[in-house]
Amino acid sequence: MSWLLDPFHYPFMRMGFLAVFFVGITCATIGVYVVLRRMAFIGDALAHTVLPGIVIAYFYGWNLFWGALAAGLITALGIGWLSRRQELREDTAIGVMFTGMFALGILMMSTVRSFRDFQAILFGNVLGITPANVVLLAVVAVLVLGVLFVLFKEMELVSYDPNFAAVIGLKTESLRYVLLVLLAFTVVSGIQAVGVVLTSALLITPAAAASLLTDRLPRMMLLSSGFAVLGGVAGLYISYYFPVSSGASIVLACTVIFGVAYALRAIRSRRSSREQQAG
């Protein structure tokens, strides 16, 4: 049992566990909408487009979180604006913003002498997270989950029948912007844990695993959060006991959970088709 408790003797591990908890539940809950509304590309794009904001914040000595958040919000609103009248398909708008902002980030990074300064941002460093950043992650979690809870019935309706939602007076465009802005907050908090390159995995993989096991939206969100926290904790243990990257371990642990969920789903489908044949 002592191997389970050992990591908790270290403050950086305690902070890490708290961080993956907050990041996990936030990413996994909004991730359900990302998966169901087929917005996976947006999550990936947002994670990459925060780069110029981070580099600017680094240049001026600001907190990188706020730089990333500013760039994330610009991207989210830019995607919404470019595709608002369907003159451009949403995935095309994302492609334009994604590559443009990422290229700007790389261009700005190339003016810095050492890439190592940005390593934590690119690949995540949850074990180096400060108590102040954990508080920020908690605030983001409360904000995102609070808004999703308050707007639950409206977000649900607009996700599967936007026309009916508009007929009863809901501003479907505004709700889309709300979701994009929440996504920007979520992605920026995810970057603290697993970095720019792997954040979209935290959004998508636990939610995709949950969607294989249940067809109730609230249950899917709870299950997805559970998977993300489980993957985060497992990843931290792996990186504690083996000299491997914490971000990659967390994502791989989530991928294993997805594999198990996929296998369970396959077994369940086979069993039910066998029962149908017998019946």
Next chain:
Amino acid sequence: MFKKRLLTYSGCHHPPPVRDAPALEVEDLCAQYERSGVAALRDIGLRVERGERVALVGPNGAGKSTLLKVVANLLPMRSGRAAIFGHPVGTCHHRVSFLPQRSELDWRFPVNVERLITAGRYVHMGWLRRPASADRELVARSIELLQLDHLRERQIGDLSGGQQQRAILARTLVQNAELLLLDEPLNAVDARTRGIITDVLVRLKEEGKTVLMATHDIGRLESDFDQAVFLVDGRQVDGPPNQPPPGILS
């Protein structure tokens, strides 16, 4: 008053109908597709009295769905006027219920039949409110009327086409609106569903509801409707009362 104003989706108080105004009045209405700019409706004029059932008849691409969507405030007018109970479209959300074509919903989204139908009550609940017992009672009645009792817990994606059609019609009914805009509710449904929906239309007439319905079914225009409006290529065409002009559906 302030609380109610704050909680409605439209952000404003639901206005009462203008006295003696028809349920729907459309004058010289023109609309175009936003992306292409191609005219979708030209000079449409229409007056639907309260309690009337009106059929919109025409071939595919005639503009039936577009007209319904303009009245539902889903598509903008380019010119002309449309009023619902004397108010401009988009100000009487609770009085107008819209039945979309089945293909417009994402049926794979994880929602069960009861929850889908409950969405018909949202316009009366507004922000932050959850269904009250009166809402649940209306939902239960609507489920019973459309014979969906045994399917209430089922995921919408697991329903047959006819069951899906009945589920969204139940949602339209549960709104308890006075003007119902129905976009081809009888399209591609089985005989049983057709029978149930036809009974519902008769019941709506008895309850004094106004119905504007897009349909291909010209066989029952005279028995099921008070008036028929014929559309071809976005234009209104005249025909003898309740009889489509020759060749309109060819």
